[in-house]
Amino acid sequence: xxxxxxxxxxxxxxxxxxxxxxxxxxxxxxxxxxxxxxxxxxxxxxxxxxxxxxxxxxxxxxxxxxxxxxxxxxxxxxxxxxxxxxxxxxxxxxxxxxxxxxxxxxxxxxxxxxxxxxxxxxxxxxxxxxxxxxxxxxxxxxxxxxxxxxxxxxxxxxxxxxxxxxxxxxxxxxxxxxxxxxxxxxxxxxxxxxxxxxxxxxxxxxxxxxxxxxxxxxxxxxxxxxxxxxxxxxxxxxxxxxxxxxxxxxxxxxxxxxxxxxxxxxxxxxxxxxxxxxxxxxxxxxxxxxxxxxxxxxxxxxxxxxxxxxxxxxxxxxxxxxxxxxxxxxxxxxxxxxxxxxxxxxxxxxxxxxxxxxxxxxxxxxxxxxxxxxxxxxxxxxxxxxxxxxxxxxxxxxxxxxxxxxxxxxx
Numbered sequence: 157x158x159x160x161x162x163x164x165x166x167x168x169x170x171x172x173x174x175x176x177x178x179x180x181x182x183x184x185x186x187x188x189x190x191x192x193x194x195x196x197x198x199x200x201x202x203x204x205x206x207x208x209x210x211x212x213x214x215x216x217x218x219x220x221x222x223x224x225x226x227x228x229x230x231x232x233x234x235x236x237x238x239x240x241x242x243x244x245x246x247x248x249x250x251x252x253x254x255x256x257x258x259x260x261x262x263x264x265x266x267x268x269x270x271x272x273x274x275x276x277x278x279x280x281x282x283x284x285x286x287x288x289x290x291x292x293x294x295x296x297x298x299x300x301x302x303x304x305x306x307x308x309x310x311x312x313x314x315x316x317x318x319x320x321x322x323x324x325x326x327x328x329x330x331x332x333x334x335x336x337x338x339x340x341x342x343x344x345x346x347x348x349x350x351x352x353x354x355x356x357x358x359x360x361x362x363x364x365x366x367x368x369x370x371x372x373x374x375x376x377x378x379x380x381x382x383x384x385x386x387x388x389x390x391x392x393x394x395x396x397x398x399x400x401x402x403x404x405x406x407x408x409x410x411x412x413x414x415x416x417x418x419x420x421x422x423x424x425x426x427x428x429x430x431x432x433x434x435x436x437x438x439x440x441x442x443x444x445x446x447x448x449x450x451x452x453x454x455x456x457x458x459x460x461x462x463x464x465x466x467x468x469x470x471x472x473x474x475x476x477x478x479x480x481x482x483x484x485x486x487x488x489x490x491x492x493x494x495x496x497x498x499x500x501x502x503x504x505x506x507x508x509x510x511x512x513x514x515x516x517x518x519x520x521x522x523x524x525x526x527x528x529x530x531x532x533x534x535x536x537x538x539x540x541x542x543x544x545x546x547x548x549x550x551x552x553x554x555x556x557x558x559x560x561x562x563x564x565x566x567x
């Protein structure tokens with residue numbers, strides 16, 4: 157009742173008390189207000205309205221696809237300006253394969269919330285790779301070395317591909333028979349210890365305990381060494397002997413793991429601990445080894461480092477279709493230097509850049525060549541290898557052979 161009295165007490169409702177019955181005006185008709193006629197929305201309002209959930213996902217996928225396409229085209233464009241022919245081919249192929257691996261996975265993982273973050277991370281990696289290629293083409297030494305190291309298998313995916321032929325298919329760790337034998341030895345040691353403690357004698361005598369531990373250690377000596385292939389062993393020994401410069405990774409110090417006979421409790425080293433130490437040392441060797449290059453690439457790289465082979469000319473970079481909006485066409489070089497804080501950085505280029513001349517490229521190729529070995533079988537042998545490392549010594553020997561000839565060839 158209070159609500160109706162409040163409504164009827166409004167200024168517009170006072171006429172209801174004096175309204176005649178012939179008018180036919182009821183309280184409900186007075187309270188119901190007519191709906192306003194909807195006005196047609198403009199096209200701009202329809203375009204800027206907030207889309208639904210499914211439409212948002214579709215728009216995000218389309219936008220991400222366009223962004224990925226622009227990134228791939230920019231990376232392939234920068235690959236064409238690299239000063240090395242093999243680096244141009246390998247980098248372009250690598251970029252295409254990486255983008256294709258994520259081509260149709262976005263729709264398959266549309267319900268996975270964390271997959272969008274992974275795509276954003278991969279997009280960030282692609283942008284950093286594009287920046288690396290641009291700085292390498294501008295002549296920055298570190299960036300150019302990084303690209304050449306990846307192309308010639310010193311770091312990255314190709315390094316793993318070159319290491320794979322050196323490894324045996326089965327794992328080089330403890331076999332099943334050795335693990336069973338080690339388990340029996342440990343069980344025997346536990347039974348002997350329990351027997352002495354059950355008789356109230358405490359720990360076994362030191363002399364008998366030392367003899368048993370010595371027997372167990374002798375039986376486990378065969379499992380303390382890694383079972384490596386002959387070519388892998390020869391390569392590690394050669395790298396330890398020649399000691400190439402540590403530009404990418406340090407050299408290995410020993411080929412077999414150093415496993416003590418006893419642990420800190422002066423007991424025989426547990427077999428599980430021995431297995432873990434072997435695995436750790438095997439990963440240590442894989443991380444520090446420098447895989448050999450194919451003979452053709454190694455000889456070509458030697459010629460580029462020595463200067464006897466001239467690399468193919470890099471195609472000229474296309475200029476911009478229009479000038480930068482922040483610059484006037486009539487500005488002189490002096491005015492640009494004075495206005496440098498207002499000038500885009502792309503006008504002056506990289507401050508660490510270098511002209512890609514033959515002398516500069518030879519120095520870069522020499523550093524890459526010093527990290528690359530060549531591995532060939534010796535004549536009349538099936539398990540002995542001849543390994544030649546690149547470096548200043550190899551270049552000096554080869555240059556002495558070519559002294560007086562003075563001929564150059566094209567790559």
